Amino acid sequence: xxxxxxxxxxxxxxxxxxxxxxxxxxxxxxxxxxxxxxxxxxxxxxxxxxxxxxxxxxxxxxxxxxxxxxxxxxxxxxxxxxxxxxxxxxxxxxxxxxxxxxxxxxxxxxxxxxxxxxxxxxxxxxxxxxxxxxxxxx
Numbered sequence: 001x002x003x004x005x006x007x008x009x010x011x012x013x014x015x016x017x018x019x020x021x022x023x024x025x026x027x028x029x030x031x032x033x034x035x036x037x038x039x040x041x042x043x044x045x046x047x048x049x050x051x052x053x054x055x056x057x058x059x060x061x062x063x064x065x066x067x068x069x070x071x072x073x074x075x076x077x078x079x080x081x082x083x084x085x086x087x088x089x090x091x092x093x094x095x096x097x098x099x100x101x102x103x104x105x106x107x108x109x110x111x112x113x114x115x116x117x118x119x120x121x122x123x124x125x126x127x128x129x130x131x132x133x134x135x136x137x138x
Contacts, residue, residue, distance in 0.1 A: 009123050017108045018078065019117060023050075023125040025101035033101070043100050047082045050102045054080050074113045079105030 010021040025033040026043040034040050059073045081103045085095035104125060108114040116122040 009117070009125070012117065014118070017114055018105060019108060020079065020105040021103070021125055022099065023102045023104040025099050027096075027100040029099075030096055033099075043082075043084060046102050047084065050080060050082045053077075074110035075106040075108045077104060078107050079103070 009019045012019050024035070024041060024046050026041060026046055027033060032040055054077065057077075059076060083098050083100050083103060085100065088095050088097050108117060113122060
């Protein structure tokens with residue numbers, strides 16, 4: 001279901017060169033969210049991927065480009081929160097008070113990438129994940 005949530009940058013702090021937004025959404029108002037590639041990623045898989053990223057990388061890149069075998073390192077993660085119904089309830093909120101998915105924040109270190117963000121040329125986050133495609137009905 002396309003609910004108008006598309007992983008766009010939601011907040012920019014120009015003075016600090018920081019950007020924030022949804023990296024991956026799984027559900028909004030009880031409706032499952034299908035990504036730009038036509039895939040639905042279950043929340044438990046998003047959560048595992050998010051924790052793995054925080055533990056092992058925390059480095060942002062640029063359009064999935066790599067420098068030789070290494071990804072380009074243009075930004076650093078400064079915030080990560082996977083919103084689940086259980087966490088919302090533990091915060092004293094309704095289980096669907098917010099979209100379910102992965103909210104992130106990055107500090108942009110690369111001058112070229114920062115200019116592209118400010119001009120509006122870079123407006124989305126991408127999880128750049130690997131997976132095995134399995135056909136299932138929503």
